[in-house]
Amino acid sequence: MDNILISGAASGIGAATARLFHQRGWKVGLLDVNAEALARLSAELGNAWFVALDVTDRAAVNEALADFCGKHQGQLRLLFNCAGVLRFGKFEEISLDEHMRILNINVLGLLQLTYLAFGYLKATANAQVINMGSASGLYGTPDMASYSASKFAVRGLTEALDLEWERHGIRVGDLMPPFVRTPMVSSQTFEPPALRRLGVNLAAEDIAEAVWQQSQGAAVHRPISLQFSLLYWLGQITPAPLTRWMMALINRP
Template sequence: MITFEGRFSGRAAIVTGGASGLGRDVAARIIAEGGQVSLWDVNAEALEAARQETGAAHSRAIDVSDHAAVAHAAAETVAALGRIDVLVCSAGITGATAAVQDYPIDSWLRVFDINVNGLFYCCRALVPHMVEAGYGRIVNVASVAGKEGNPNASAYSASKAAVIGFTKSLGKELADKGVVANTLTPATFDSPILEQLPASQVDYMRSKIPMGRLGNVEESAAMVCFMASEECSFTTAATFDTSGGRTTF
């Protein structure tokens, strides 16, 4: 991992889904580059392990689909770190793999509760702190599925399209307030979330990538950390691809 010494010096970040995968790698990199991080994740055991391994300053076991819990955790984290400059919303689930006519209602609702509603609750709770400070970076993790749609993944694809649209709206709202909001749209990369999918679905997604391979988490973490840094100062309401050539718009 190539790091940029001091890039996040004096900055404090919240990373949801921070116990594993992309969230954990982003958190580790922000810490390595001088920032403080609060890890949020629903898996308390994995969260504690990630906190120790990354050296995170704070952690909170939380289900982001609970809006009251998010509001409480936001206030607690601001008090613990003294400020919040960066919010990375990486928490997400894939849901069932099934055709629309067979798609389980409970899985559809849970996907939207985590991937869309939970992300909205986090942004809603933290934006006021950033606006008051006159500085902020918000990175919402979507997917190329939100642009192109994957068969037998209607809930996931639709939820990630919602994340893209939501972030475009948010970025425009905040454009004159010193706060930028952008979306990452990665193609499939090797991470624990793939354990939620059958091998046939992973093979399908790999087949759509012109580079012929899955991404790796470090590639997407590097992009997120640029988006979360002071360097990303004139781009907002935008999407950044890490897709191996799958998406070109």
């Protein structure tokens, strides 16, 4: 039976993905810092395996991987790197500690979990890594600079590993949605012009369905929503100045 390990599983996209894959017969593993929410979700999913941890804690991640994969003959069919944090605001008005926290979790935590999972992925037929990217990984987005930078890093890592790990039979891809209706977005106190202009038209369940589609396909990048898909593909064929002009238009006050 296929298994999936999800970081950031306690709420939002991670929780919606856990529910969907559980409904479709997969064995689900849950990781998050929120122990109480994880326990509730685990009970909802028939006592699904879970561990409360910080993805930047190497020892805890290593131990959790060994425990979960050990229950599945040392194999891991799908790793979904969904853990992440976000902060809207003017770059200079956000503390340096908060900028570092965003990069530590969104980039280094993702990199660490992927690195430590390699042996289990390599031992599994049709193994796959799906990273939570973003539309803000296409072009730098004002008022979310460090988050945007983190998603550029995720995009680069995804592209590199998809080529590098092909020899091991491991596919690596990412999802690139615009704004999604999750607690991470709704809890923000600052509204960027891009959010006001584009709106929040996706729910966590929409992204969970995209995770499912990605698990059945081999796309490196999966732009989500017609609106962003058009922008993404336009960005692949138009000169950089035009892409910058479009982003400036979207983000004007």
